[in-house]
Amino acid sequence: MARLTNPQVSLITTDGFAGYELIDSGVGRKLERFGDIVVDRPEPQALWQRATSDQRWDNAHAVFASNDDEEKGKWRLLRDVPEQWPVPVGPATMLCRLASFRHLGLFPEQMPHWDWMVRRIKDIKAKKSEPVRVLNLFAYTGAASLIAAAAGAEVTHVDASKKAVTWAKENQAASSLQGTKVRWILDDAKKFTGREVRRGRQYDIILVDPPKFGRGPNNETWDLFDSIGPMLTDCRALLAEDPAALVMTVYAIRASTIAFAQLVNEALEGRGGNLDFGELAIEEREGGRLVPTSLFARWFSGMTTD
Numbered sequence: 001m002a003r004l005t006n007p008q009v010s011l012i013t014t015d016g017f018a019g020y021e022l023i024d025s026g027v028g029r030k031l032e033r034f035g036d037i038v039v040d041r042p043e044p045q046a047l048w049q050r051a052t053s054d055q056r057w058d059n060a061h062a063v064f065a066s067n068d069d070e071e072k073g074k075w076r077l078l079r080d081v082p083e084q085w086p087v088p089v090g091p092a093t094m095l096c097r098l099a100s101f102r103h104l105g106l107f108p109e110q111m112p113h114w115d116w117m118v119r120r121i122k123d124i125k126a127k128k129s130e131p132v133r134v135l136n137l138f139a140y141t142g143a144a145s146l147i148a149a150a151a152g153a154e155v156t157h158v159d160a161s162k163k164a165v166t167w168a169k170e171n172q173a174a175s176s177l178q179g180t181k182v183r184w185i186l187d188d189a190k191k192f193t194g195r196e197v198r199r200g201r202q203y204d205i206i207l208v209d210p211p212k213f214g215r216g217p218n219n220e221t222w223d224l225f226d227s228i229g230p231m232l233t234d235c236r237a238l239l240a241e242d243p244a245a246l247v248m249t250v251y252a253i254r255a256s257t258i259a260f261a262q263l264v265n266e267a268l269e270g271r272g273g274n275l276d277f278g279e280l281a282i283e284e285r286e287g288g289r290l291v292p293t294s295l296f297a298r299w300f301s302g303m304t305t306d
C-alpha cells in the first residue's frame with residue numbers, strides 16, 4: 001500500500017516579484033499590484049485587520065465588488081484601467097485584464113512552482129539528450145507554458161477555453177517568445193490525457209492545475225473529486241523514465257493537502273523520488289502576513305527538495 005514516507009506539510013510562499021506584490025490584506029479583502037495597476041479583491045480567508053491606511057485602499061484602480069459569493073460580482077473602476085496591460089513574470093510578459101470571477105489572468109502564488117519547474121528542466125536537460133517535454137494541463141493564460149518554453153522545453157499547453165488559449169498566444173507574442181516551442185491544444189484535459197496514453201506519449205514534466213468544476217469544449221464535465229484520480233493514473237502512464245517531475249495544485253475547495261498528497265503518492269507508487277506537499281501562500285510585501293491560496297503536491301524522481 002502506498003504510504004507517505006515523509007508526512008511533513010510544507011508551506012511555500014512568495015513575497016511577489018517585479019510585476020506583482022500583495023500590498024495589504026484584511027477584513028475579507030486583499031490589495032494587490034499587478035504591474036502598474038492596483039486592485040482590491042475579495043479574500044474570504046483574510047480574517048485579520050488591514051495593516052495600511054484606508055487611503056492606500058481608496059487609491060486602488062479597481063475594486064471587485066461582490067456580496068456573498070466572492071466570485072460573483074463586478075469590477076468597479078476608481079481610476080483609468082487599460083483594457084489590458086503588461087505584467088512582467090520572469091522571462092514572460094503576461095497581459096492582465098479585469099476578467100470575470102475577480103481574475104486578472106495571472107495566479108502569482110504559482111511563481112515558486114514555476115521557479116521549481118525551471119530548476120527541474122535544468123536537471124532533466126543535464127541527464128537527457130532529447131528536448132525536455134512539459135505537459136501543462138488546465139494551462140489557462142499560459143504563464144507556466146511560456147516560462148517552460150523560455151527555459152528551452154517543448155511545451156504542450158492544454159485548455160478547454162478558446163478564450164484562454166487565444167489569451168495565452170497573445171501572452172506568447174507579448175513576451176517575444178514566438179520562436180519557442182509551444183503546442184496549443186484546445187481540448188478537454190481528461191480526453192487529451194486518455195488519448196496521449198493510448199498513443200504512448202511521454203512527458204518529462206507534467207503540471208496539473210485543475211479547477212473544482214469545469215467544462216470541456218464539448219461540454220465534458222470536469223469535477224475535481226471525481227476526475228482527479230483517473231487523471232493522475234493517466235499522468236503516471238505519461239511520465240517519462242527518470243528524471244521526471246509532476247506538480248499538482250488545487251484551490252477553492254474544502255479539502256486537506258494530505259488527501260491530494262496521498263493520491264499523488266498512490267498514482268506514482270513504485271517510482272521512488274521525493275514528494276513534497278502542503279500549501280501555497282502569498283506574503284504581504286510590507287506586513288509579512290501570509291494569505292493562503294491553494295494546496296499542492298509536487299514530485300521529482302530525484303531526491304532534491306530545492
Ligand SMILES: C[S@@+](CC[C@H](N)C(=O)[O-])C[C@H]1O[C@@H](n2cnc3c(N)ncnc32)[C@H](O)[C@@H]1O
Nearest residue numbers: 138140159160161164188189209214215216222
Ligand atoms: C484557473 S485556471 C488554472 C491556472 C493556470 N494553471 C495558471 O497558473 O495560470 C483553470 C483552467 O482550467 C480550464 N478548464 C476547465 N475545465 C477544463 C477541462 N475540462 N479541460 C481542460 N481545461 C479546463 C479553464 O479554462 C481554466 O483556464
